[in-house]
Amino acid sequence: xxxxxxxxxxxxxxxxxxxxxxxAAIGCLLFFVDRGPRTKYExxxxxxxxxxxxxxxxxxLVYPAVRTTFLSFSDSRGENWVGLQNYTWMxxxxxxxTVLRNTLLWVVFAPALATAxxxxxxxxxxxxxxxxxxxxxxxxxxxxxxxxxxxIWKFVYAYSPAGDDQIGVLNQVVVWFGGEPQLWxxxxxxxxxxxxxxxxxxxxGFAMVVLSASIKAIxxxxxxxxxIDGTNAWQQFRHITLPSVWPTLTVxxxxxxxxxxxxxxxxxxMTGGQYETSVIANEMYAQAFRYGELGQGSxxxxxxxxxxxxxxxxxxxxxxxxxxxx
Amino acid sequence: xxxxxxxxxxxLPAKAPGKTVDRSxxxxxxxxxxxxxxxxxxxxxxxxATVWTLPTAGLLISSFRPEEEIKNTGWWTFFTDPQITLxxxxxxxxxxxxxxxxxxxxxxxxxxxxxxxVFVVVLAALAAYALAWVDFxxxxxxxxxxxxxxxxxxxxxxxxxxxxxxxxxxxxxxxLMPAWDLQGALAFTNVWVAHTIFGLPLGIxxxxxxxxxxxxxxxxxxxxxxxxxxxxxxxxxxxxVVPALVSLAIFQFLWVWNDLLVALIFAGGGVETAxxxxxxxxxxxxxxxxxxxxxxxxFVSIIVPLLVFFSLQRYFVRGLLAGSVKG
Numbered sequence: 001x002x003x004x005x006x007x008x009x010x011x012x013x014x015x016x017x018x019x020x021x022x023x024a025a026i027g028c029l030l031f032f033v034d035r036g037p038r039t040k041y042e043x044x045x046x047x048x049x050x051x052x053x054x055x056x057x058x059x060x061l062v063y064p065a066v067r068t069t070f071l072s073f074s075d076s077r078g079e080n081w082v083g084l085q086n087y088t089w090m091x092x093x094x095x096x097x098t099v100l101r102n103t104l105l106w107v108v109f110a111p112a113l114a115t116a117x118x119x120x121x122x123x124x125x126x127x128x129x130x131x132x133x134x135x136x137x138x139x140x141x142x143x144x145x146x147x148x149x150x151x152i153w154k155f156v157y158a159y160s161p162a163g164d165d166q167i168g169v170l171n172q173v174v175v176w177f178g179g180e181p182q183l184w185x186x187x188x189x190x191x192x193x194x195x196x197x198x199x200x201x202x203x204x205g206f207a208m209v210v211l212s213a214s215i216k217a218i219x220x221x222x223x224x225x226x227x228i229d230g231t232n233a234w235q236q237f238r239h240i241t242l243p244s245v246w247p248t249l250t251v252x253x254x255x256x257x258x259x260x261x262x263x264x265x266x267x268x269x270m271t272g273g274q275y276e277t278s279v280i281a282n283e284m285y286a287q288a289f290r291y292g293e294l295g296q297g298s299x300x301x302x303x304x305x306x307x308x309x310x311x312x313x314x315x316x317x318x319x320x321x322x323x324x325x326x
Numbered sequence: 327x328x329x330x331x332x333x334x335x336x337x338l339p340a341k342a343p344g345k346t347v348d349r350s351x352x353x354x355x356x357x358x359x360x361x362x363x364x365x366x367x368x369x370x371x372x373x374x375a376t377v378w379t380l381p382t383a384g385l386l387i388s389s390f391r392p393e394e395e396i397k398n399t400g401w402w403t404f405f406t407d408p409q410i411t412l413x414x415x416x417x418x419x420x421x422x423x424x425x426x427x428x429x430x431x432x433x434x435x436x437x438x439x440x441x442x443x444v445f446v447v448v449l450a451a452l453a454a455y456a457l458a459w460v461d462f463x464x465x466x467x468x469x470x471x472x473x474x475x476x477x478x479x480x481x482x483x484x485x486x487x488x489x490x491x492x493x494x495x496x497x498x499x500x501x502l503m504p505a506w507d508l509q510g511a512l513a514f515t516n517v518w519v520a521h522t523i524f525g526l527p528l529g530i531x532x533x534x535x536x537x538x539x540x541x542x543x544x545x546x547x548x549x550x551x552x553x554x555x556x557x558x559x560x561x562x563x564x565x566x567v568v569p570a571l572v573s574l575a576i577f578q579f580l581w582v583w584n585d586l587l588v589a590l591i592f593a594g595g596g597v598e599t600a601x602x603x604x605x606x607x608x609x610x611x612x613x614x615x616x617x618x619x620x621x622x623x624x625f626v627s628i629i630v631p632l633l634v635f636f637s638l639q640r641y642f643v644r645g646l647l648a649g650s651v652k653g
Binding site for chain 2: 007008010011012013014015018019022023026029030031032033034041042043045046049050052053054056057059060061062063064065067068069071078117120121124125128134136137138139140141142143144145146147148150151152153154155156158164165166167168169172201204206209210213233261262264265268269270272281284285288289294297298300301302304305308309312
């Protein structure tokens with residue numbers, strides 16, 4: 001059975017109906033908004049404008065988050081209260097401890113290295129010829145899905161037995177230097193580090209773009225003054241660039257850290273979480289949706305949430321401080 | 327250093343020739359040093375750019391090589407022995423189900439992404455407008471609540487949200503919403519709703535930043551003319567925040583098109599609703615050595631976001647700088 005346009009037609013029809021119905025509903029809403037009762041406070045208008053979004057958020061985020069928290073204290077079917085059992089399971093099972101260790105490795109390496117690479121590149125190409133082209137090259141992976149990125153890198157790590165032609169770049173380089181080709185993705189903990197490379201590859205572009213904007217915001221007079229004082233490149237970086245971009249740098253670091261904590265697609269596509277590469281988000285999916293362990297899956301989700309909270313609080317604070325300075 | 331008063335440079339050379347020579351020697355040494363460091367900087371930049379581009383280039387080149395070549399020789403041999411074929415793309419797009427049948431999944435990705443983007447942009451614009459300009463008590467608290475929702479990882483809502491669709495909503499024994507047992511193309515609705523929910527907090531926040539910065543006088547003038555909020559929203563606000571709407575649309579589009587997790591749970595794995603990402607992840611798992619399919623398949627899924635990205639890069643960057651990164 002191959003591709004046939006007839007099989008696809010119902011999908012496209014439903015797409016049109018869905019969008020048309022939605023826009024019609026919004027049209028009605030905007031029509032009635034100006035025909036409500038006139039009151040001191042604009043309750044009628046507020047509720048019409050806000051109701052669709054707020055109902056969706058209450059039903060789809062607020063209630064589920066509360067429910068998941070409850071589920072994390074109940075058994076696999078979500079029916080009986082089991083107290084802290086899921087949490088003790090989480091911190092005692094060797095399998096889950098490996099998952100937690102891997103998540104730690106991700107958070108330690110990915111944000112720092114992606115930000116460092118992005119910062120270095122932003123400085124190197126700043127005000128040079130071909131700057132925008134050079135930036136596009138690093139930035140491009142941002143548009144690629146994690147699944148696509150994973151396939152790209154799986155191909156880099158591909159293995160053929162020694163003696164055969166290598167098809168993966170990494171093993172070819174190893175062979176050129178006289179080494180033995182490796183099954184890169186099968187050996188922990190190196191395989192986790194190689195998966196982290198994929199995230200760094202994607203996120204460095206983000207760090208680079210945001211930091212580059214911040215570098216360009218440094219006033220010319222300051223750089224000029226430093227040059228007259230005879231500072232070298234390192235001193236200029238250490239005493240001018242770094243302090244100026246520091247607030248942005250923390251925001252970038254934290255943003256990437258939050259992304260890193262939730263990383264799922266890369267692990268799932270490259271190893272499926274096997275060979276000791278699983279991380280919290282992947283394990284949460286496996287427990288809740290593959291093994292039907294709702295309690296354990298929910299406990300992992302809650303733990304992820306708890307890890308994210310302090311990061312976001314710091315981020316909000318930095319954001320507010322920056323806004324106040326402006 | 328800065329405290330020493332610097333003499334005016336103007337008439338110096340005539341007065342102190344010795345010093346000038348000194349200074350020019352120093353500056354030529356500095357120039358050499360500077361050129362060296364610029365060269366080193368260029369080399370490092372080129373190395374990074376190469377490392378960042380090579381993996382994608384390798385995959386792109388491979389996708390056009392014949393199956394036998396891909397599986398037995400490195401893609402770099404293409405430069406000494408170029409062989410080009412479009413067969414991989416033909417097979418993976420229009421071939422049998424086991425070859426990928428990606429054309430159907432491509433349609434699915436499209437059908438999932440377009441409504442999920444439209445819904446979020448429109449609903450977020452409405453909500454952002456109300457939170458910025460409609461007068462009602464408790465407005466700031468509602469905004470704070472929506473703002474805070476950005477930190478909830480979507481993992482927290484997956485299990486209960488899925489049960490809404492499969493079992494309906496029951497409050498105190500009363501069935502408020504029946505189970506959505508949607509079949510065939512109608513099953514896309516689940517994914518639309520899920521993506522819309524997950525996109526709203528960031529969307530509202532981002533648009534609120536823009537909408538709330540419009541000048542107050544604009545609204546006062548229109549109110550004097552007797553315009554209501556509906557008219558104001560359509561005629562005044564929307565045209566003024568078009569760039570922000572485009573930014574949000576690009577982000578949501580890329581996010582939904584590239585998403586794997588939400589699709590896995592709410593779209594299932596079948597050819598009827600699953601998007602490209604789900605199918606590719608599956609092929610990478612079950613047919614991990616079939617590189618002729620994976621390389622071409624990966625590019626089928628990458629090409630759309632790349633086109634969107636390169637044609638609208640300006641808006642994308644502006645959105646990034648406004649803080650639109652979804653967790």
